[in-house]
Amino acid sequence: MTDHKPGGDLALGGQRVHERLTQEEPELIARVLTRIQDEVADYRRLPVEELAGDIARITQQAVRAFARSLREDRQLNDAELRQIGASAVRRAEEGFPLEAVLTAYHVGAREIFAVGSAEAGSADVADLLDVADRVLAFVGTVTGAVTRGYLEELRTKVGQEHTARRTLLSVLADGGPVDVVARSAGITLPARYLVLSVELGPHADEASPGVDADIAIRRKLRRFLAAFERSCGEGVLASLDGPGGLVLLPLAGRLSAVPEWHALVDAAGRAAGVDVLAAADTATPPEVRLVAARTGEVLDVLRWFGRPPGLYRLDDVLVEYQLTRPGEARDRLAAVLAPLDAHPELVETLSAYLELDTNRRRTAARLHVHPNTVDYRLRRVRDLTGIDPLHPAGLPRIIAALAARRATVPRN
Structure with missing residues (x-):
C-alpha cells in the first residue's frame, strides 16, 4: 500500500489542483451547466430562471465543496452534504427525475476532473491517479446524499402527515367530524x-x-x-x-x-x-x-x-x-345580450371596452382595429340590445348584463 499524499499537495502541471479549481471556478461552473443541458435532456426543459438560479447555485456549492475537501484532505462534511441533499429535495418537490439529477452530478464530476487535470504531464501520473480516485469518491458520496434527500422527500409527500392533512382539508371543505379527524392526526x-x-x-x-x-x-x-x-x-x-x-x-x-x-x-x-x-x-x-x-x-x-x-x-x-345570484332577474339580464350570440366580435369589443374603462382608443389598440371600428361595433350593440354603451346612462345595465351572461355561460 502506498503512502497517502495530502489532497492539498496534489498538483498537476505544476499547480495544486484545488487552487486551479478555485481560480477557474466561474468558467468551470459555466462549462458544467452547458454540458448538463447538452447531455441531460430533462434539464433542457427547466425554466431559464431555475437553471441560472438554483441549479447554478448548487453547482457552485458542489465545486467549492470538492475543492475544500481536497485542500483539507477530507471527505465532504455534514453541512456540505446537507446542501446537496436540500437541492435534491427541491427537485423531488418539482417531480424532476432522480435519474437526471444523478446524471448531472456525474457530468459535473467529469468536468471538474477535466479542468483540474488540463495541464497534467507525464511526470504527474501518480497525482493524476490520486485525483481521479478522489473524484470517484466524491461522486459516490454525492450520489448517496442526493438519493437520500430525494427519496426522503418522496416518503414525506406520501407519508402519514401528508395524508392526515389532506384528509383534514377534505373534511373541512366537504363537512364532517373535523375535531375527530384532527385529534386522530395529532393536529391542533x-x-x-x-x-x-x-x-x-x-x-x-x-x-x-x-x-x-x-x-x-x-x-x-x-x-x-x-x-x-x-x-x-x-x-x-x-x-x-x-x-x-x-x-x-x-x-x-x-x-x-x-x-x-x-x-x-x-x-x-x-x-x-x-x-x-x-x-x-x-x-x-x-x-x-x-x-x-x-x-x-x-x-x-x-x-x-x-x-x-x-x-x-x-x-x-x-x-x-x-346581481349574479341565480334567479329570474339574472336570467333576464343575460338574455339582454342574447342578440349578440351571433356576433362574437361585438361581445369581444364590448368586453374590452368595459375592462378598459370605456376608453375607445385603448380598446382599439387591444383589438388591433381602428377606433372608428370600435365606435361602429358599440353602435351595433346598441341597435341589437337597446342599451347604449356609449352613453353613461346605459353603462350600469350593460355591465350587469355582461356579468349575468358570464355567470350563465361561464367562459372557458
Whole structure:
C-alpha cells in the first residue's frame, strides 16, 4: 500500500489542483451547466430562471465543496452534504427525475476532473491517479446524499402527515367530524382560518418553448405555498392545481388585520412570479365548508366583472355578487345580450371596452382595429340590445348584463 499524499499537495502541471479549481471556478461552473443541458435532456426543459438560479447555485456549492475537501484532505462534511441533499429535495418537490439529477452530478464530476487535470504531464501520473480516485469518491458520496434527500422527500409527500392533512382539508371543505379527524392526526386546529379561494395566472415559463410546462406549474405552486408556510407555519392547508384552488391559513397575530391579508397574498404572488386573484373571508373550522363555497362564488364574480389581480372580500363586490345570484332577474339580464350570440366580435369589443374603462382608443389598440371600428361595433350593440354603451346612462345595465351572461355561460 502506498503512502497517502495530502489532497492539498496534489498538483498537476505544476499547480495544486484545488487552487486551479478555485481560480477557474466561474468558467468551470459555466462549462458544467452547458454540458448538463447538452447531455441531460430533462434539464433542457427547466425554466431559464431555475437553471441560472438554483441549479447554478448548487453547482457552485458542489465545486467549492470538492475543492475544500481536497485542500483539507477530507471527505465532504455534514453541512456540505446537507446542501446537496436540500437541492435534491427541491427537485423531488418539482417531480424532476432522480435519474437526471444523478446524471448531472456525474457530468459535473467529469468536468471538474477535466479542468483540474488540463495541464497534467507525464511526470504527474501518480497525482493524476490520486485525483481521479478522489473524484470517484466524491461522486459516490454525492450520489448517496442526493438519493437520500430525494427519496426522503418522496416518503414525506406520501407519508402519514401528508395524508392526515389532506384528509383534514377534505373534511373541512366537504363537512364532517373535523375535531375527530384532527385529534386522530395529532393536529391542533386554530380558532379561525383565513379562507382563500385563489386563481393563479400562468407563469411565463409555462408557455416557453422547450420548457416542461408541468414542472413549471409545480414549481409555481411550490413557491406560492412556501410563501404562506414561511409566514404561517405548518398549519397551512391547500388544495391547488395549475389555475388555483383553496388555501386555509391559520389566523394568528400577523394575520389579524385585512392589510396583512393583502400583503401576504401579494408576497405569495411575487414568490410564484404570477398574478393572483383571491377572494377571502374568515371561518371557524366548522364554518369552513360554507365560507369556502362563498369565497368560491366571490371569485367567480371577480372573474365575471374582470376585476384586476388582488385580494377581495364579499364587501368589495356586494352589488356585483347580488346581481349574479341565480334567479329570474339574472336570467333576464343575460338574455339582454342574447342578440349578440351571433356576433362574437361585438361581445369581444364590448368586453374590452368595459375592462378598459370605456376608453375607445385603448380598446382599439387591444383589438388591433381602428377606433372608428370600435365606435361602429358599440353602435351595433346598441341597435341589437337597446342599451347604449356609449352613453353613461346605459353603462350600469350593460355591465350587469355582461356579468349575468358570464355567470350563465361561464367562459372557458
